[in-house]
Amino acid sequence: MARMKFLCDADRCIECNACVTACKNEHEVPWGINRRRVVTINDGKPGERSISMACMHCTDAPCAAVCPVNCFYTTADAVVLHSKDLCIGCGYCFYACPFGAPQYPKVGNFGSRGKMDKCTYCAGGPEADGSKEEYEKYGANRLAEGKLPLCAEMCSTKSLLAGDGEIIAQIYKERVMKRGYGSGAWGWKTAYRETIES
Amino acid sequence: MASFGRFIRLAFGAWALLLLVTAVPASAQQVNPTASAVKEQQLLQELNRIQGRVSIPDQRSGVLEQPQGREWREFRNVTLRWIGGIAILGMIAAIVIFYLTVGMVRLEAGRSGRTIVRFNGFERFVHWMTASCFIVLAISGLNITFGRPLLLPLIGFEAFSEWSQWAKFAHNYLSFPFTIGVVLIFLMWIGGNIPSKVDIEWAKRGGGLIGHDHPPAYRFNGGQKMIYWIVVIGGGLVAASGYALMFPFYGTGIEGMQMAQIVHSIVAVLFVAAMIGHIYIGTIGMEGAFEAMGSGEVDVNWAREHHSLWLDEQKARTGPNDGQPQPATAAAE
Numbered sequence A: 001m002a003r004m005k006f007l008c009d010a011d012r013c014i015e016c017n018a019c020v021t022a023c024k025n026e027h028e029v030p031w032g033i034n035r036r037r038v039v040t041i042n043d044g045k046p047g048e049r050s051i052s053m054a055c056m057h058c059t060d061a062p063c064a065a066v067c068p069v070n071c072f073y074t075t076a077d078a079v080v081l082h083s084k085d086l087c088i089g090c091g092y093c094f095y096a097c098p099f100g101a102p103q104y105p106k107v108g109n110f111g112s113r114g115k116m117d118k119c120t121y122c123a124g125g126p127e128a129d130g131s132k133e134e135y136e137k138y139g140a141n142r143l144a145e146g147k148l149p150l151c152a153e154m155c156s157t158k159s160l161l162a163g164d165g166e167i168i169a170q171i172y173k174e175r176v177m178k179r180g181y182g183s184g185a186w187g188w189k190t191a192y193r194e195t196i197e198s
Numbered sequence B: 001m002a003s004f005g006r007f008i009r010l011a012f013g014a015w016a017l018l019l020l021v022t023a024v025p026a027s028a029q030q031v032n033p034t035a036s037a038v039k040e041q042q043l044l045q046e047l048n049r050i051q052g053r054v055s056i057p058d059q060r061s062g063v064l065e066q067p068q069g070r071e072w073r074e075f076r077n078v079t080l081r082w083i084g085g086i087a088i089l090g091m092i093a094a095i096v097i098f099y100l101t102v103g104m105v106r107l108e109a110g111r112s113g114r115t116i117v118r119f120n121g122f123e124r125f126v127h128w129m130t131a132s133c134f135i136v137l138a139i140s141g142l143n144i145t146f147g148r149p150l151l152l153p154l155i156g157f158e159a160f161s162e163w164s165q166w167a168k169f170a171h172n173y174l175s176f177p178f179t180i181g182v183v184l185i186f187l188m189w190i191g192g193n194i195p196s197k198v199d200i201e202w203a204k205r206g207g208g209l210i211g212h213d214h215p216p217a218y219r220f221n222g223g224q225k226m227i228y229w230i231v232v233i234g235g236g237l238v239a240a241s242g243y244a245l246m247f248p249f250y251g252t253g254i255e256g257m258q259m260a261q262i263v264h265s266i267v268a269v270l271f272v273a274a275m276i277g278h279i280y281i282g283t284i285g286m287e288g289a290f291e292a293m294g295s296g297e298v299d300v301n302w303a304r305e306h307h308s309l310w311l312d313e314q315k316a317r318t319g320p321n322d323g324q325p326q327p328a329t330a331a332a333e
Helices: A018-027 A062-066 A092-096 A132-138 A165-179 A188-192 B002-029 B040-047 B069-101 B121-150 B157-192 B197-204 B222-246 B254-282 B300-306 B308-318 B325-332
Strands: A004-008 A037-041 A049-053 A072-074 A080-082 A160-164 B063-065 B115-117 B297-299
Touching: A004 A049, A004 A165, A004 A188, A018 A037, A037 B063, A049 B063, A062 A072, A062 A080, A062 A092, A062 B069, A092 B069, A092 B254, A160 A165, B069 B121, B069 B254, B115 B300, B121 B157, B121 B254, B157 B222, B197 B222, B222 B254, B297 B300, B300 B308
Parallel strands: none
Antiparallel strands: A004 A160, A037 A049, A072 A080, B115 B297
């Protein structure tokens, strides 16, 4: 099985936010929640870079480790998913996540946290693949249809790569070799404890 | 003059052009688009977090990366469980050993049959409101830390999640009456809980726990004052840190919430350990003690043995009518 990863080539990202929009639309993510966002560092200064970031589907995921009700699970493709039926909205995964991926809809008393929502790598949830229940809770399950996450699929500069870790690392390496520079695979060291030498 | 000006201008232009022609190829060879590019590792080493600008409304999502969640995870999954386990199991073990070796602290003079009011209705109401909230908060809180390894394997995912969901609601809601209780306890008992010289003497004699010693004390002895300050300071800390977690991003970011969780959980497990000791001494640990918070009236002999100076004060205030336990005790002795 593949080990699915995201890789954002920061030297290509033009901060068009198409990935953010695609994600929101594909999964009908509710207002106030963003499973993916584009962060611009050193905005307006020399060396400015933009990075598209969502859940990185970490190796030995911190969210899964700290969850008090153990609602996370890792698929055969190493995608980190969770069950909204089990989630109690305590916020612990959010404290542990290095990438700020978990989001909580403000529901109920004093706008307290509802069931956590995060990037599913377009792989849905524990419900039957492609079912109505799955779509309502987690959004589309593109992976079950043999498609990759939509954010990466429709990236206009092919900055955001999704797929098997080894393949996208290879693509990135070739790019760096050809153009002679690269600012690295952002977040990889934190998420996967490895990086791409370039 | 005009031609000279034109000459100057021409010469200047030619010089500028020369400069440009010689400079451009030199700099073109050195172009490196990443020379000044931000580096992930460098940014992480500087601040331990990477932050930037986002164009979506949620400005908090501008924090790109903050790996310190790893240390927090280590605390939450390992350190806290050790601290909590040692504090709570240690306290229970100490009580069991104490109970088996020393046993209940008896009323040495027996009961006089005469009682004196120790806590009025309002004081008892506040005590029990705070206490009942505390028990629910403690159980639902310990469930977050110890439930996954201890309870989840026994009852399964669905049942444990359902119970934890309700426990979370209870934890959030009951925090309000608990906080009010802590504030009222602080205000209504502060008068009797200022540490004094009597407490030093009391502490030197081990609170009279061992043997048949009864060091003098006013309304609250050294141990009770300790419980008072644990409740006031510990309660204040858990309330403040708890509300920081309950209302995310009102004044704190992620690091703030990680810190708040660390303070909240450490204080809470020590608080639970201290309250187990408090519950023990108030029930099976000491004869005649529970009545103080039960009916509100204690036996005069109990007051004489454990709060002699307070009893003297009460007798002086109420006059001879209530101050007659003297012969009764004499008879008992």
